[in-house]
Amino acid sequence: MHAIAPPSSNNFNCFTGTGARPTLARVRRRFIQSVYRSDSVNFPNGVGLSRADWQSTCAILASKVVSQEQPTDKPDTGSGGTNHFPAVNGHKTAIDLDLVPIETADNSMSSSISSNNKPQPKPLTITDLSPAPMHGSQLRVAYQGVPGAYSEAAAGKAYPNCEAIPCDQFEVAFQAVELWIADRAVLPIENSLGGSIHRNYDLLLRHRLHIVGEVQLPVHHCLLALPGVRKEYLNRVISHPQALAQCELTLTKLGLNVAREAVDDTAGAAEFIAANNLRDTAAIASARAAGLYGLNILEDGIQDDSSNVTRFVMLAREPIIPRTDRPFKTSIVFAHGKGTSVLFKVLSAFAFRNISLTKIESRPHRNRPIRLVDDANVGTAKHFEYMFYVDFEASMAEVRAQNALAEVQEFTSFLRVLGSYPMDMTPWCPSGGD
Numbered sequence: 001m002h003a004i005a006p007p008s009s010n011n012f013n014c015f016t017g018t019g020a021r022p023t024l025a026r027v028r029r030r031f032i033q034s035v036y037r038s039d040s041v042n043f044p045n046g047v048g049l050s051r052a053d054w055q056s057t058c059a060i061l062a063s064k065v066v067s068q069e070q071p072t073d074k075p076d077t078g079s080g081g082t083n084h085f086p087a088v089n090g091h092k093t094a095i096d097l098d099l100v101p102i103e104t105a106d107n108s109m110s111s112s113i114s115s116n117n118k119p120q121p122k123p124l125t126i127t128d129l130s131p132a133p134m135h136g137s138q139l140r141v142a143y144q145g146v147p148g149a150y151s152e153a154a155a156g157k158a159y160p161n162c163e164a165i166p167c168d169q170f171e172v173a174f175q176a177v178e179l180w181i182a183d184r185a186v187l188p189i190e191n192s193l194g195g196s197i198h199r200n201y202d203l204l205l206r207h208r209l210h211i212v213g214e215v216q217l218p219v220h221h222c223l224l225a226l227p228g229v230r231k232e233y234l235n236r237v238i239s240h241p242q243a244l245a246q247c248e249l250t251l252t253k254l255g256l257n258v259a260r261e262a263v264d265d266t267a268g269a270a271e272f273i274a275a276n277n278l279r280d281t282a283a284i285a286s287a288r289a290a291g292l293y294g295l296n297i298l299e300d301g302i303q304d305d306s307s308n309v310t311r312f313v314m315l316a317r318e319p320i321i322p323r324t325d326r327p328f329k330t331s332i333v334f335a336h337g338k339g340t341s342v343l344f345k346v347l348s349a350f351a352f353r354n355i356s357l358t359k360i361e362s363r364p365h366r367n368r369p370i371r372l373v374d375d376a377n378v379g380t381a382k383h384f385e386y387m388f389y390v391d392f393e394a395s396m397a398e399v400r401a402q403n404a405l406a407e408v409q410e411f412t413s414f415l416r417v418l419g420s421y422p423m424d425m426t427p428w429c430p431s432g433g434d
């Protein structure tokens, strides 16, 4: 199933300021053609976008992997839709991949350990990434962290029967999908307390993956320490920086005015304490991490807000086909064009069509972070240049969304559709977090 060469890198979905801009009428025509015709599209005047360009522009692709997408209530489960989430990161993943050496419990100081002495796979590192061999039909989902991380739980929520593949960095998770080592990546994008995870916004732009779904995961933090350790013994709390931020007030209330140290992920913090027998250190992590690494739960539910929730996005090499039979969200990124009130004009393209924006985020423009301007045009005043990320509540299959984007394109120098995907509508359940 996966013995196909990686897709070429020119298949990305962007409008740029160069080249022919499709008119609104052409935009509509091409949309209809690309949706309803599976053969190649002959554009009337032979100019403008190729079929592949257009497909990706609208995040609509008669994809060679579409058959893998599950058009169920929960699209793109890739799992056959059962609710069983097996023990993830079992040895099978790593052995089959032949990527991550599994170490035994005997030399487990350098590998992950679990309380039942079962070795856990080490996360992928950048050097592990080489094209993957053939795999079975189980969907492989890359996440950042080690087993017990919230991202692993999010992968299980997004793809209930998946084989979750731990990666040591976000970048590695992106590359794992690009190199066909994994089929999907599930990565945190924002948290209700800590805000945006900027690194992933930047990586979305730098890589060519498509957002194919989102999941919201209630995050329920615990304070974990080795058996026998009491709060009074602690002089350090370690965790993912977002988790430390999400628990700051509660730690202070608990009298834990001790050093905070940031590590790569919450479960990694628990693993580190266990592996190094640290009796003066606690980790902020999930109850599942406590079980996996043999730690006790000193305090349960230490997040500053009980409705602490992290939104994750699911990424794939190919976009899904947008639909109109359920609520969809579309994520775009654009750069300012020339002229005045550009941001206002862009936002009004949505407002006039009654399309709600759910998120707007700006990041420094990587290639051109600073623009020199002043009244005398001698180039002394410095303006920051931004990339703007916008999420809006509409599907790219809707004419109003296509029209809004066609209009946005008029005001911007760069526009890319990151994905058009079903909104996570699962009922809110703050306690079921980890």
Ligand SMILES: O=C(O)C(=O)C[C@]1(C(=O)O)C=C[C@@H](O)C=C1
Residues within 6 Å of the ligand: 144, 145, 148, 149, 150, 151, 152, 188, 191, 197, 219, 240, 242, 243, 264, 265, 266, 267, 310
């Ligand atoms: O460290 C983890 O367990 C993660 O999955 C990462 C992460 C994050 O990046 O925000 C995910 C959810 C929580 O908000 C805390 C940490």
